[in-house]
Amino acid sequence: MAEVRLENVCKSFEDVKAVDNISLHVRDGEFIVLLGPSGCGKTTTLRCVAGLEHVDKGKIFIDEKDVTDLPPAQRGLSMVFQSYAVFPHMTVFDNIAFGLKLRKASPDQIKERVKEVARLVQIEDLIDRYPYQLSGGQRQRVALARALAIDPKVLLLDEPLSNLDAALRLQMRAELKLLQRKSKVTTLYVTHDQVEAMSMGDRIAIIRNGSLEQVDTPERVFNHPENTFVGNFIGSPPMNMLECNIVEGSNIAIGNFTYKLPESVVKAIRKTKTSRVILGIRPKNITITKDRRKNAFRAKIEVIEPIGEELVVHLTVQGKLLTVIASPTQDLRMGEKVWLTPDSRKIHIFDRKTGKNLL
Amino acid sequence: MKKQIVICYIAMVIISLFVLVPIILITIGTFTPRLELYKWPRGLISSRFTSDSFISFAQSYGVMNGLKNSIMVAVLTVVFSLLIGIPAGYSLSRFKFKGKSLFTVGVLTTRMFPIAILAVPLVKIYMGLGIYDSILGVAFIHTIFAFPFAILISHSIFASVPGELEEAAMVLGCSRLGAFRRTTLPLVAPGIAAIAIFAFIISWNEVFAATLLTLHNRTLPALIVARLEATTLDFLFASAFFMLVPCIVFIFIIRKRLLRMWGIILR
Numbered sequence: 220m221a222e223v224r225l226e227n228v229c230k231s232f233e234d235v236k237a238v239d240n241i242s243l244h245v246r247d248g249e250f251i252v253l254l255g256p257s258g259c260g261k262t263t264t265l266r267c268v269a270g271l272e273h274v275d276k277g278k279i280f281i282d283e284k285d286v287t288d289l290p291p292a293q294r295g296l297s298m299v300f301q302s303y304a305v306f307p308h309m310t311v312f313d314n315i316a317f318g319l320k321l322r323k324a325s326p327d328q329i330k331e332r333v334k335e336v337a338r339l340v341q342i343e344d345l346i347d348r349y350p351y352q353l354s355g356g357q358r359q360r361v362a363l364a365r366a367l368a369i370d371p372k373v374l375l376l377d378e379p380l381s382n383l384d385a386a387l388r389l390q391m392r393a394e395l396k397l398l399q400r401k402s403k404v405t406t407l408y409v410t411h412d413q414v415e416a417m418s419m420g421d422r423i424a425i426i427r428n429g430s431l432e433q434v435d436t437p438e439r440v441f442n443h444p445e446n447t448f449v450g451n452f453i454g455s456p457p458m459n460m461l462e463c464n465i466v467e468g469s470n471i472a473i474g475n476f477t478y479k480l481p482e483s484v485v486k487a488i489r490k491t492k493t494s495r496v497i498l499g500i501r502p503k504n505i506t507i508t509k510d511r512r513k514n515a516f517r518a519k520i521e522v523i524e525p526i527g528e529e530l531v532v533h534l535t536v537q538g539k540l541l542t543v544i545a546s547p548t549q550d551l552r553m554g555e556k557v558w559l560t561p562d563s564r565k566i567h568i569f570d571r572k573t574g575k576n577l578l
Numbered sequence: 579m580k581k582q583i584v585i586c587y588i589a590m591v592i593i594s595l596f597v598l599v600p601i602i603l604i605t606i607g608t609f610t611p612r613l614e615l616y617k618w619p620r621g622l623i624s625s626r627f628t629s630d631s632f633i634s635f636a637q638s639y640g641v642m643n644g645l646k647n648s649i650m651v652a653v654l655t656v657v658f659s660l661l662i663g664i665p666a667g668y669s670l671s672r673f674k675f676k677g678k679s680l681f682t683v684g685v686l687t688t689r690m691f692p693i694a695i696l697a698v699p700l701v702k703i704y705m706g707l708g709i710y711d712s713i714l715g716v717a718f719i720h721t722i723f724a725f726p727f728a729i730l731i732s733h734s735i736f737a738s739v740p741g742e743l744e745e746a747a748m749v750l751g752c753s754r755l756g757a758f759r760r761t762t763l764p765l766v767a768p769g770i771a772a773i774a775i776f777a778f779i780i781s782w783n784e785v786f787a788a789t790l791l792t793l794h795n796r797t798l799p800a801l802i803v804a805r806l807e808a809t810t811l812d813f814l815f816a817s818a819f820f821m822l823v824p825c826i827v828f829i830f831i832i833r834k835r836l837l838r839m840w841g842i843i844l845r
Binding site: 269298304306 | 743746747750751752753761
């Protein structure tokens with residue numbers, strides 16, 4: 220168990236900045252998820268921690284020890300690769316024992332430890348097989364067992380679930396989380412899947428273009444996104460973003476409509492002195508009604524997608540697209556004109572220029 | 579489906595016969611009494627088994643020495659080709675560097691110039707270097723013939739082994755070299771065996787350069803070619819047989835590795 224600290228880490232490939240000045244403190248025993256769209260530098264960040272990439276600038280510490288210039292072997296961590304990288308010419312036993320043999324453990328110790336971790340990931344019966352005799356999910360477990368066998372200080376996981384089918388992915392997601400809770404190993408987990416990130420991470424580090432956008436608990440990331448990117452990236456369907464202007468102090472204009480902001484929001488915005496803002500509101504936090512209510516605006520239903528427990532309703536407000544999640548008990552028709560009331564406690568106001576959350 | 583299998587078998591039999599029949603005839607000819615070879619008509623199988631012509635060939639001047647030279651040259655060629663081919667192929671498949679594609683093409687340009695053009699300068703240079711008429715000298719020129727293929731083949735073999743295997747090994751506690759030895763090397767062993775066979779045969783078969791660059795220390799093919807005109811049938815059969823056997827033995831030794839590993843490679 221250990222903490223991991225990244226200080227101003229930079230890594231470029233030719234002229235592409237893959238990691239751009241990232242500082243991150245992962246606490247002892249924490250499960251932190253590096254989340255971002257593909258190509259954002261999250262895997263490169265992980266590889267820098269592993270020592271597979273040499274950082275251009277900055278420092279990496281594991282437990283106060285500067286490991287920036289240490290080769291991967293001396294960092295005391297282990298990694299599960301996206302492709303699993305299970306050794307094809309070794310049995311499952313030899314795969315799991317690989318790191319233990321390098322650490323000169325005695326044959327009895329090795330046998331016992333391999334058995335132990337094999338049981339942990341439920342592959343005791345496959346111990347004598349070769350990887351080509353295993354399914355994708357089983358190979359994944361072998362890779363995990365191999366990584367856990369050496370009792371790593373830090374466990375690095377690079378999109379470990381992305382090659383599994385949907386059902387297995389759900390199952391492994393829960394198992395992985397449980398495993399981490401039990402072993403209490405500090406874990407860095409890379410994924411582009413926000414649901415995975417939300418469900419597994421103690422904290423989520425959202426990365427875009429090599430920079431950290433926000434590092435927070437899943438709850439905070441969802442309810443208090445620091446900027447439009449995070450607001451958009453987390454949550455499905457994504458947050459609605461409406462460009463609007465602040466008028467008369469406490470109202471904002473969305474096209475022809477004015478929407479009255481609550482007092483606390485007005486106070487916060489007044490300090491920043493900007494009037495060109497973006498109103499962010501999650502699809503779940505808008506109510507559709509047929510009759511006019513106070514502080515509501517008019518919209519036209521374009522498409523309704525029934526997805527079982529809820530309806531995903533796409534509407535247009537003055538030519539702008541909006542998504543609302545409604546209950547299937549509501550009687551809604553395509554083409555119908557309705558009234559939308561955003562929950563004023565759940566709105567976000569972003570600066571239009573910087574994208575920063577003003578609240 | 580069944581028809582395809584039948585056709586496949588027929589093709590395999592034809593190809594096998596194409597290779598095997600000359601080998602069998604040479605073997606029979608070698609162990610047939612000398613006078614019987616000149617009889618006409620004669621049966622396929624000789625009247626009695628004799629190793630007279632084999633022994634007389636083996637004992638004739640220079641043959642054992644030539645055989646020794648040939649084997650040494652071929653083994654050296656294999657060693658040199660692997661020493662150049664494996665690191666070069668590995669670098670081509672794993673690292674990005676400037677002039678990579680130029681290098682790949684450049685390797686092949688070494689085969690652009692026919693040895694006949696280079697013959698006289700080569701002899702001159704060899705004499706200057708003091709490696710004319712030496713085993714090492716012949717091995718060098720054979721290596722020049724073999725190494726471009728060694729590089730290109732090993733390049734594609736290494737490219738088929740994912741680099742993540744080495745990275746995984748490194749994270750688990752290996753140095754870069756240790757990771758290579760424990761993961762990639764066992765996986766590419768069959769391919770390296772194939773390169774070895776290839777280099778061996780290139781060297782074993784090569785006559786022209788070997789003739790050119792030696793005087794007393796001839797390799798077996800160079801020796802035989804030099805004597806080809808003024809020789810008898812039994813001598814010819816025996817020499818052909820002599821050429822065949824080491825080659826077949828070598829391939830059989832290497833083949834074991836080739837077959838044992840292909841089954842599990844790269845899954």
